[in-house]
Amino acid sequence: MNPADLTPVAQDYLKAVWSELEWVPARAKVSTGRLAERLGVGPSTASETVQRLSDQGLLDYEPYRGVGLTERGRAYALVMVRRHRLLETWLVQGLGYAWDEVHDEAERLEHAVSELLIERLDALLGHPVRDPHGDAIPTGDGQVVRPDAVPLASLAAGESGVVARISDADPGDLRLLASLGIALDAAVSVTAHLPRRDAVALTWSHSGVAGSGEVDARAASRVWVTRA
Incomplete structure (x- = not known):
């Protein structure tokens, strides 16, 4: 699949649908309102674009029932997700960006880079399987391997886990969690x-540094763990 076949707007919508549904049950759909919010457009604009992409066979859209990806749309979406996450990884590892800075930069670059550059970046980075936030990087042939992770808030008091993913939905939450020492591969326990x-009491340790305290529920909702 060559994303150059699509407009940048179409690329953004397909990637947004994939990203919204990535960590929810397979049969779920995303609302056009949520897409509008994520993409920073008006509801009517989102509805019109979704209908157009549905007519092109890229989205599975039923009014009032939400939006999913067709097989063809999914294939294009995975190409764009791969581009975005490899670029984020390169920006952090190669150029020293902080993990809360890379999303917008990668959004701008992903429409302009060639497939050759992406494959060279993949090799340069050692074929990483996850991006700086723990999201899986699709392989060149569209395979996605995600950890068996659950939201931190789903752990009962006394349960523990290892941080597998921290959503980049809010840079402020990323900065807060980083300042506490809650990062990928940190061991966490809900106390x-x-x-x-509206908070969760936690203990955590990462790279030999331990901490404990309360984390507000919104920031905690960004964290996904594999149960210990």
Whole structure:
């Protein structure tokens, strides 16, 4: 699949649908309202674009029931997701970007780079399987291997896990978690759920540094773990 066959807008929509559905059940769909919010456009613009991409056989769209990807749309989406995540990885590892800075930069670059450059980057980086936030990087033939991870908030008090993914949905939350020392591969334990304070009490350790405290529920919702 050559993403140059599509407009940048189409590329963005297919990647957005994939990203929204990546960590939810396979049969789920994303609403056009959520897509509009993610892409920073008005609801009517999102609906019109989704309908157009559906007519082109790229999206599976039913009004009031949400949006999914057709097989053809999924193939294009995976190419764009691969580009984006390899670029993020290169920006962090090769150019020293912080993990909360790379998303927007990769968004700009992903439409312009060639497939040759992406394959060279993949080789240069040692064929990484995850990006700086823990999201799986699709292989060149469209395979995706994700860890068996669950939201941190789904752990009961006393349960532990290892951080496998931290969503990049909010750079502020990324900075907060990083400042605490909660990063990929950190060991975390839930000591209590604190609904009245809208927080979770945790202990964690990473690279020999340990910490404990309360993390607000929104920041905690960004974290996915594999159960210990």
